Amino acid sequence: MNPGVRVKTFKIDGLDVAGREDQTVLDVATEHGIPIPTMCHLEGLTSVGACRLCLVEVVGRSRLLPACVTPVEEGMAVVTNSERLQNYRRMLLEMLFVEGNHICAVCVSNGHCELQGLAQTLGVTHVHFPYHYPDRPVDASHSRFVVDHDRCVMCTRCVRVCNEVEGAHTWDVMGNGANVRVVTDLNEAWGRSETCTGCGKCVHVCPTGALFEKGHSVAEMLKKRQFLPYLTAMRRRQ
Amino acid sequence: MSKARLATIWLDGCSGCHMSFLDMDEHLVTLSEQADLVYSPYVDTKEFPKNVDITLVEGAIGNTEDLEKVRKVRANTRILVSLGDCAVTGNVSSMRNTFGVERVLKHAYEETATLNAQIPKIDIPLLLERARPIHEFVTVDVFVPGCPPDAPTIAYCLDELLAGRTPDMNKYTRFGK
Numbered sequence: 001m002n003p004g005v006r007v008k009t010f011k012i013d014g015l016d017v018a019g020r021e022d023q024t025v026l027d028v029a030t031e032h033g034i035p036i037p038t039m040c041h042l043e044g045l046t047s048v049g050a051c052r053l054c055l056v057e058v059v060g061r062s063r064l065l066p067a068c069v070t071p072v073e074e075g076m077a078v079v080t081n082s083e084r085l086q087n088y089r090r091m092l093l094e095m096l097f098v099e100g101n102h103i104c105a106v107c108v109s110n111g112h113c114e115l116q117g118l119a120q121t122l123g124v125t126h127v128h129f130p131y132h133y134p135d136r137p138v139d140a141s142h143s144r145f146v147v148d149h150d151r152c153v154m155c156t157r158c159v160r161v162c163n164e165v166e167g168a169h170t171w172d173v174m175g176n177g178a179n180v181r182v183v184t185d186l187n188e189a190w191g192r193s194e195t196c197t198g199c200g201k202c203v204h205v206c207p208t209g210a211l212f213e214k215g216h217s218v219a220e221m222l223k224k225r226q227f228l229p230y231l232t233a234m235r236r237r238q
Numbered sequence: 239m240s241k242a243r244l245a246t247i248w249l250d251g252c253s254g255c256h257m258s259f260l261d262m263d264e265h266l267v268t269l270s271e272q273a274d275l276v277y278s279p280y281v282d283t284k285e286f287p288k289n290v291d292i293t294l295v296e297g298a299i300g301n302t303e304d305l306e307k308v309r310k311v312r313a314n315t316r317i318l319v320s321l322g323d324c325a326v327t328g329n330v331s332s333m334r335n336t337f338g339v340e341r342v343l344k345h346a347y348e349e350t351a352t353l354n355a356q357i358p359k360i361d362i363p364l365l366l367e368r369a370r371p372i373h374e375f376v377t378v379d380v381f382v383p384g385c386p387p388d389a390p391t392i393a394y395c396l397d398e399l400l401a402g403r404t405p406d407m408n409k410y411t412r413f414g415k
Contacts, residue, residue: 103333104414105323105385111414120412125381126326130374133335 026067040155044228094127101150108221109209141191152210158202242291245277249304251297254386255322261389298331303363312376323385331369384411
């Protein structure tokens with residue numbers, strides 16, 4: 001540890017824990033084996049607090065805070081799994097399901113999808129909101145990859161890995177509200193992108209079947225993420 | 239104790255959930271000792287009976303007939319079980335929803351037909367604008383996601399309900415399983 005870094009002591013779910021001042025609540029919880037559900041967060045990428053699934057309570061604060069971007073503080077008391085949080089997390093997942101078109105049974109990522117997995121872990125057997133059935137495009141213009149916007153949950157992992165790790169910044173975000181979506185270049189067809197290197201990192205960090213490799217049928221798309229911790233560790237060493 | 243009255247019904251789905259029910263194999267014998275199947279595609283009853291204890295509903299609500307049926311089921315059932323992803327989420331049945339009824343019918347019966355292309359209009363129920371999950375129309379008591387939920391999942395659900403308990407379906411199944 002760098003001698004200049006200070007250590008903060010605090011509590012998570014009543015357990016005494018300690019973390020470096022540059023760590024987040026999620027970092028320290030993970031180190032202590034305390035599970036906090038996440039989706040947009042991915043080790044090796046900058047955290048953005050987009051999905052809100054990691055919301056936690058901090059005693060004395062009326063607002064809920066996303067654990068992935070909340071720095072640790074001396075003496076804070078964090079609650080990670082109250083009934084209120086569980087209700088909000090289920091509600092968030094349900095909103096993700098109704099906002100897109102998630103037909104798990106015919107999805108390339110069936111059985112390997114983080115959205116589907118979280119629904120089961122957090123106890124979502126059905127959604128309480130009416131489904132939107134939005135008309136969203138599928139772009140299969142790339143020679144090796146497809147983006148199916150029906151399945152996109154706007155976690156922006158693809159945007160971040162393309163910018164921060166590959167350095168291409170092919171992906172970005174366009175529009176807002178219900179019309180928000182990820183785009184390649186300036187909303188060009190992916191196959192015509194001049195910046196895409198074809199590395200496939202975006203495909204493999206995508207938590208759902210929104211990004212996948214061509215040639216995979218239902219449940220066949222396994223995402224391989226080993227490259228990310230490896231690359232970040234190697235770069236840190238340089 | 240008298241036997242429970244069990245029913246199953248098939249709406250806008252592929253019958254895969256009903257196939258899965260049959261996959262319970264020898265457990266069907268055990269079930270038959272505890273429940274009578276009073277209405278189902280498996281039996282010949284024409285009218286949905288009164289005073290049903292448990293009804294398993296497969297499929298989404300896709301047309302006017304589905305809607306009439308599910309309302310009748312609800313009115314005569316103590317515990318209504320949404321069986322499978324079509325009933326629970328709309329699933330594959332709902333994949334037509336983004337296109338609109340007119341385009342879907344045109345594509346299926348005119349553009350892709352090779353003989354006597356025409357949209358059927360006589361003696362068939364009208365498609366609703368969107369196929370939707372059952373609980374958007376009637377109150378559902380138990381949700382069993384899965385496409386289809388496998389036989390052990392259905393067996394667990396029915397065993398728990400027949401024993402007077404509420405099944406925890408998340409341990410057994412999920413969307414798409």
